[in-house]
Amino acid sequence: MSVTTPDISAAAQRTAFLDGVNPVSKILAMVVLSIPLLATIDWVSSTVAVAIELALVPLCGVAVRDVLRRSIPLLAFAPIAGISMLLYAEPGGRIHAQFLLATVSDDSIALAVAVALRVFALGLPTILLFSRVDATELADGLAQVARLPSRFVLGVVAGVRLLGLFVDDWRSMELARRARGVGDAGVIRRFFSMAFVLLVFAVRRGSKLATAMEARGFGADVERTWARPSRLSWRDGVFLLGCVCIMAAATGTAVAVGSFRFVGS
Amino acid sequence: MAGGARVVASGWGWRHAGRKAWAVAELSFDIEAGERVLVLGASGAGKSTLLAGIAGLLGGDDEGETTGELRIDGVDARSARGRSGLVLQDPDAAAVFSRVGDDVAFGCENLGIEREEIWRRVRRSLDAVGLGVDLDRRTAELSGGEKQRLAIAGVLAMEPRVILLDEPTANLDPAGVLDVRDAIERTVVREGTTLVVVEHRTEIWADLMTRVIVLDPSGGVLADGEPDAVFAQEGDRLAAAGVWVPRHPIGMPLALDAPAGAVVLEADGLAIGRPGAPVVRSAIDLSIPQGHATVVVGPNGAGKSTLALTLAGLIPEREGLLTGAPSLAGRRGQRPAQWSSRELLTRIGTVFQDPEHQFITATVRDELAVGPKALGLGPAETEERVDALLAALGLGALALANPFTLSGGQKRRLSVGTVLASRPAVMVLDEPTFGQDRVSWIRLVELLRAEVAAGTTVVAVTHDAGVVAHLGESVVELTGASQGVALRGRAA
Numbered sequence: 001m002s003v004t005t006p007d008i009s010a011a012a013q014r015t016a017f018l019d020g021v022n023p024v025s026k027i028l029a030m031v032v033l034s035i036p037l038l039a040t041i042d043w044v045s046s047t048v049a050v051a052i053e054l055a056l057v058p059l060c061g062v063a064v065r066d067v068l069r070r071s072i073p074l075l076a077f078a079p080i081a082g083i084s085m086l087l088y089a090e091p092g093g094r095i096h097a098q099f100l101l102a103t104v105s106d107d108s109i110a111l112a113v114a115v116a117l118r119v120f121a122l123g124l125p126t127i128l129l130f131s132r133v134d135a136t137e138l139a140d141g142l143a144q145v146a147r148l149p150s151r152f153v154l155g156v157v158a159g160v161r162l163l164g165l166f167v168d169d170w171r172s173m174e175l176a177r178r179a180r181g182v183g184d185a186g187v188i189r190r191f192f193s194m195a196f197v198l199l200v201f202a203v204r205r206g207s208k209l210a211t212a213m214e215a216r217g218f219g220a221d222v223e224r225t226w227a228r229p230s231r232l233s234w235r236d237g238v239f240l241l242g243c244v245c246i247m248a249a250a251t252g253t254a255v256a257v258g259s260f261r262f263v264g265s
Numbered sequence: 266m267a268g269g270a271r272v273v274a275s276g277w278g279w280r281h282a283g284r285k286a287w288a289v290a291e292l293s294f295d296i297e298a299g300e301r302v303l304v305l306g307a308s309g310a311g312k313s314t315l316l317a318g319i320a321g322l323l324g325g326d327d328e329g330e331t332t333g334e335l336r337i338d339g340v341d342a343r344s345a346r347g348r349s350g351l352v353l354q355d356p357d358a359a360a361v362f363s364r365v366g367d368d369v370a371f372g373c374e375n376l377g378i379e380r381e382e383i384w385r386r387v388r389r390s391l392d393a394v395g396l397g398v399d400l401d402r403r404t405a406e407l408s409g410g411e412k413q414r415l416a417i418a419g420v421l422a423m424e425p426r427v428i429l430l431d432e433p434t435a436n437l438d439p440a441g442v443l444d445v446r447d448a449i450e451r452t453v454v455r456e457g458t459t460l461v462v463v464e465h466r467t468e469i470w471a472d473l474m475t476r477v478i479v480l481d482p483s484g485g486v487l488a489d490g491e492p493d494a495v496f497a498q499e500g501d502r503l504a505a506a507g508v509w510v511p512r513h514p515i516g517m518p519l520a521l522d523a524p525a526g527a528v529v530l531e532a533d534g535l536a537i538g539r540p541g542a543p544v545v546r547s548a549i550d551l552s553i554p555q556g557h558a559t560v561v562v563g564p565n566g567a568g569k570s571t572l573a574l575t576l577a578g579l580i581p582e583r584e585g586l587l588t589g590a591p592s593l594a595g596r597r598g599q600r601p602a603q604w605s606s607r608e609l610l611t612r613i614g615t616v617f618q619d620p621e622h623q624f625i626t627a628t629v630r631d632e633l634a635v636g637p638k639a640l641g642l643g644p645a646e647t648e649e650r651v652d653a654l655l656a657a658l659g660l661g662a663l664a665l666a667n668p669f670t671l672s673g674g675q676k677r678r679l680s681v682g683t684v685l686a687s688r689p690a691v692m693v694l695d696e697p698t699f700g701q702d703r704v705s706w707i708r709l710v711e712l713l714r715a716e717v718a719a720g721t722t723v724v725a726v727t728h729d730a731g732v733v734a735h736l737g738e739s740v741v742e743l744t745g746a747s748q749g750v751a752l753r754g755r756a757a
Contacts (some may be wrong), residue, residue, distance in 0.1 A: 176623035179615040181639035183606030206357040215351035217375035227370035
């Protein structure tokens, strides 16, 4: 097997402030950090949020290189979101250019900038908070802190572990199709037939894993214990308060400079 | 540990929901506490079903129906979970968590053991199976033998009174097989735990066992007694049913040394590695003799499969050059990696380690027709080739079955058949006899010997000493070091 292990094993030292925060708090933090940004649309609040978050990168324990690498999808998506706003947002203010349905106006430029920035403001915290979350740790948190049913939580965690195997399956299937003389053409058709076989694998691996889990007493009538404690500590309080402050600073600045604007207003 | 438990079946049977035939029927036996039992039987005799039954995994009415009784220390097996622990065949499918310590702890957690006690047991079980790795070690990074020992440790930590092993060494290399056997000997035998093992490769376990029970596919028990007595009495019948009976000859001539002659594939300063992964071996100089069988051996992780994929032209050389004989040259030259998928078809055919990866159609017949169709052969010739192969592979009755529903041995034969259908000059096979019972093993090796006799070049990566003895006209050994290969004399 050649599954690439996540960065957690590579980053041997787990000493950053964020490593002491419970994963459940991180999920809560995502809600705190995203709802104000989803409900409003202006460029100041997201700029402030992104700026503060970038300043806090050292506390997150994620290497700057990794932040950049994981931001690549954002760099690709932000301009797409921005350009569609630029061309098709409701025109307002001075009109700069017009082509068929597309109109570039003062309002649409402002909106385009705001939307592109928002992609970053929503994506960056996800990268910073969850790059180093371990699936096992998350399961412990969800079951012991958030009190979700253990069957559900462990089932999902075990399922996620299988995803790595699917990557290997896919590569082997690609090679096998080349070996069988059907690898030259028909990319789309090949993709769908491989996707279907992968689905078959998924079901079979899933049921095998379920058997393996039951064979070790999973689902017995006994009250389950947890080998690794998962609790909240003062760090979680400080962390969540910090997240609220970031949002307060972001929206507060926007209100102060008069650019604050709700979605649709 | 708490010693063993007594396992009693009285007229026990199980039928999977939606099936007509009973998987196990009318089964009665009495296994005393601390006995070590090897369960044998032809494939389809219900060996795995029996283990699942003892493990208490065959439950609800939606899964199937049951008759008679199966009791562990007097308690119905279904309510005795935790008294027995089951280790499955495929160690890859068994790991639940990504870290070694967490994975061993999983069973204890399910049984509601206290936290401090869990970690005491985790360390003790890992010591017992001789897996001296860090608790934070990734399960994905372990070798096959280590993974299987991890699975055994996970079961030992539950301190069961019955340990059930379902073909625990089928997927392992020889070193891994010994490690697993030793781990079981050190723990189960010493603690007096009851042990029930299902395994085709009896020679590994025979001397550890106190009893052999042979299941009759039509229900009940065929033979039951001390290993030597059962093998003496039932040896021939078991061998014919596919069981590897100890000291039972295969009856096939040994392979002879390949004479020096034409070369079909030549590796010069070759470095190999999967795309995007590090180079696993470099400085390989190797000639594959034309029209003969070459076997490639070496420990897990030595790069055997990667070498097979490279020789097969499926992944490019990382350094150096792999060249095919001039007679094989394609439109873009003599390097197999540059041949098109269709050109490859008549030049080099590959049988993958996991046959399922190469199935692309819905029936056995269509699967065999893929190659001939890709070559542009007419329907008449395609049909002729497919029919001949169905007969040769013993798959005629299954022509319309879905390839995924075949047994392990049948899948393997079909995957070999898909390659034979396009009649390539060279066949590359990765572990062709992996997990095969005696009957399909003989069939497969005979098939490959016939191909070699007919002029096909065969390259087989294998752990199987039988394949080396009966197929290996030339033996290439990948050693522990990450450079080069050694040609080994047949006598070695």
